[in-house]
Amino acid sequence: MPPARRARAAAGLCERRGASRGRGRAQVRTLSSQVRLDARTKLLNPKWYEGMLSSGYEGVREIQKRLTNTVGWSATAGAVDGWVYDEANATFIDDPDMAKRRAPAPAARGGACLDAHPCWCRERVGCARSGLA
Numbered sequence: 001m002p003p004a005r006r007a008r009a010a011a012g013l014c015e016r017r018g019a020s021r022g023r024g025r026a027q028v029r030t031l032s033s034q035v036r037l038d039a040r041t042k043l044l045n046p047k048w049y050e051g052m053l054s055s056g057y058e059g060v061r062e063i064q065k066r067l068t069n070t071v072g073w074s075a076t077a078g079a080v081d082g083w084v085y086d087e088a089n090a091t092f093i094d095d096p097d098m099a100k101r102r103a104p105a106p107a108a109r110g111g112a113c114l115d116a117h118p119c120w121c122r123e124r125v126g127c128a129r130s131g132l133a
Helices: 003-017 031-043 046-054 057-077 082-093 096-102 118-124
Strands: none
Touching: 031 046, 031 057, 031 082, 046 057, 057 082, 082 096
């Protein structure tokens, strides 16, 4: 069967099953509203970050990646509200129970952990950027 005929047959099959062909209700958001949505639904959502923390170092790396992306959007586009950083600080840094949970095992000190990120290391472990090293 020629490719064009296969494509038409597949399109007809989709229509018969009730699937839409790109006519959905896509929502276009501003960058700042998308960053706020991502912060509420992922980074600062206890259900999400508890699941990430329970999955081990890969989950911690995912939290770190999201926070790094948030910092990047703030630095390049100024699209992050201050409350996002306040909540992230209260959730991941100021909470003593969370500090114990995210502390890496001695064998994993060289791996991904939230303390390895420059934002986290300024006062806690000292780094060249903070002048505490």
